[in-house]
Amino acid sequence: MSKPLASVNDFVVKFANVNGSGSASANGLFVKSILRSGVPVAARNIFPSNIQGLPTWYEVRICEAGHLGRRGGVDLMVAMNPQTWDRDVAEIEPGGYLFYDSTKPMPPSKFRADINVVGVPLTQISNTAYSDPRQRQLFKNIIYVGALAHILGIEVAVFETLLAEEFAKKPKLIPANIEALHLGVDYAKEHLKPLGLQVKRADRVGDRIFVDGNTAAGLGAVYGGATVCAWYPITPSTSLAEAFTSYCEQLRIDPETGKAKYAIVQAEDEIASIGIVVGAGWNGARAFTCTSGPGISLMQEFIGLSYFAEIPAVIFDVQRGGPSTGMPTRTQQSDILSAAYASHGDTKHVMLLPQDPGECFEFGSLAFDLADRLQTTIFVMLDLDMGMNEWLTAPFTWDDNRNLDRGKVMTAEMLEAGADFGRYLDVDGDGIPFRTYPGTHPDKGAYFTRGTSRDRYARYSEEGAVYVDNMERLVRKFEAAKSLVPAPVLRKAPKATRFGVLYFGSTGPAMHEALDALESRGLHLDALRVRGFPFSAEVFDFIHQHDLVFVVEQNRDAQLRTLLMSEGGIDPARLVKVLHYDGTPITARFISGEIAGLMGAPAQTGEMAK
């Protein structure tokens, strides 16, 4: 028998549930209770592409130190799904705990000798208290939360507050839920001892908020002034459009008329979605779509049109496991190349790479300014991990003095004053021309928009020199984007080092923890988090300042590394791949294990699990 694990505010609880059993809200309640106790939590859903009946897991990392990446390993398994019992039990760390429904006796062979077993007859308690089958199921979930609260030392009063808030609009449900909670608490008080794993009130959450990236990006689109949203349902991006809809209903209804200051269309497919966005962008509205990899594949032709005809568009790509239908409910960063170079012909597109829901909001609003300023498609690259999981993140902020940057738009007054309007004329040397909105002036400023080659005044032309002139201007425009995308974020090692590491997106939290772990072993690296494409000079300077640069990505083919090589002419030998792409979020253990090995340090046990 291993020694029972003992830890305060630093352990991992994993809930194994059946999809559609109502466990999500109970598990959410559990997580919020810990946050309200002032202890940081990182929680992740691991779910199937299914609505009811298949296994689903919810992994909760409780970490007073504030590490928000996935840790890996399980200290307490709440095994509520008989289908996955064996693998769930096998996953528990030696000395860890198994919490299960003991209503039906289990043969001893179903347990492990090196773990601690906590049985609660949940079904029996629930069936005794309730007769309605739906209530029996739902309250069984609340009962286990109550029992867990007691054995983990979470204050019961916290739950009472949370339930009162949650059901503020359906107050009848408050006492019923509190009663169910107490059924669990009371059973645990009577029959169980506190675990070695304990939650102790702390003050480490601060004013941070707990929100998923899709919600944050949808809200960012509201603040960014988006008025047209066209989308097609696809996991894991659907909830972004739903969040935009819900926030618009709250925040964008004209108080006098009750009318909507937005238009949302659920289109027939991704092609129509981006078509609607391009049409709206052409006509001067801020428009976006949200999708995932398969949608990006379908949108290629329109993305090229947006690039070549220079029409603002915003695409939120919530990346999932590819290729093809791939792993629709698992996370990856594998659309980097298909977004960066989307469409046929010579094209390049601006990408914003948020790290967490806070940046999903920030970049979600910024994308619309950039789309208008650069008159092209702006990709905001989320992934399933940050998009669909609630993360602890700094509160959203907004500067009330900030105005929407509508870019270079020639008005009727400017045309009237005799401005020389050439739709594709580079007047400022930054490659960005002026445009007019349709309907601006009775006899000036109209032009014909097309995906075919044209001269500076939008006149059709197949002349080589005219075509090249335009393509060169598009390169200048892309150069101008370098100073407009968010700058990379540098974390210097405490000691000078010849090693560097580049990373981006949802790898952030795990990377920061890995850097701490490596540092504690005397392995020093400077780290640069890339936040936008095209890459600014700082990114290449960073590479040149180090002998060896690890590039950490969540895809198989090292797509960001490829982009660095092709855009910056970097010698491949200087860029070392660190790749994690099995569909689970990358962990600090994985990163530090890989990098330590590559830096020549001896491997530590338990580090190399991929």
Added chain:
Amino acid sequence: MTYIAKPRFHHPSLIENKLGFTRRDYEGKVSTLCAGCGHDSISAAIVQACFELDIEPHRLAKLSGIGCSSKTPDYFLGASHGFNTVHGRMPSVLTGANLANRDLIYLGVSGDGDSASIGLGQFAHSIRRGVSMAYIVENNGVYGLTKGQFSATADKNSKSKKGVVNHDSAIDMVSLALQLGATFVGRSFSGDKAQLVPLIKAAIRHKGAAFIDCISPCIAFNNHAGSTKSFDWVREHNEAVNHLDFMVGRAPITAQYAPGETVSVEQHDGTVLTLRKVAADYDPTDRAKAMGFLMERQAAGEVVTGLLYIDPEAEDLHDALDTVATPLNQLGGGDLTPGSAALAKINAALR
């Protein structure tokens, strides 16, 4: 595509419309289509319709897909913004444009390849959403730009110029539009300007999805014996159900028709459509009967033309979405950005 602008001068006696524009002000660049192409006649009809409707050219946006027909927006309304989009996708781009600014007039020009094959889905969904637009398909049953392949509207057993017999069933876009809920459906023939011009005028002034299938023979690849989209075939088989007079406002009807020969339909905006009946019992406000009539006459080998269906009380996508009267592209930051106080409340709810 052309790059040749037409000379601007015109005969001083050319008549002007209420806005002081002559017909020439509604023209575009010189067409590069084949001499005698039906599409050029449709462009001329669009010019005439816009002139007669006193439309300010810059308040109309013209959009198209890819193909011979989709090139034509360059050949009319030179003072309007135009958008030659991608193949088969004009409807979605037009939908987005319309959402951005509800105050402009939207004219979608497409062909049978563009709308019945690659773009059939977008055609269908823009119609069923009720996007306010005049959607004209210049239907010649053939791929002209790629030299003579059958399109999806080519009739079964019709013959290509090379003598190949088409074994696939034809898609009838008028029947489709009716089934999909179009609130204005017409069919005409590029060779019948008297019928086409008022039909286009009425479609432009219709609120909701207005669809016109305009048979437009391809002089180069589909005007031979054995084709059912040739000038000769269409002239021989054209069965007009009515002739349309389109009136803006409640102006008295000046045409001299005997009582009972005409039927008037008044739309939301006060425009009045006066239809001179040709088929005695044809009721253009009865969708189900229109569909039945079409099927019947089609089986008899006739090409039914005229205003086939109209819902004078039609609503559009903006009604369905209940959007504000101000065009969305004119809303500023103050209208759109809820500000830091609202954000503080949102933050509080997420703790």
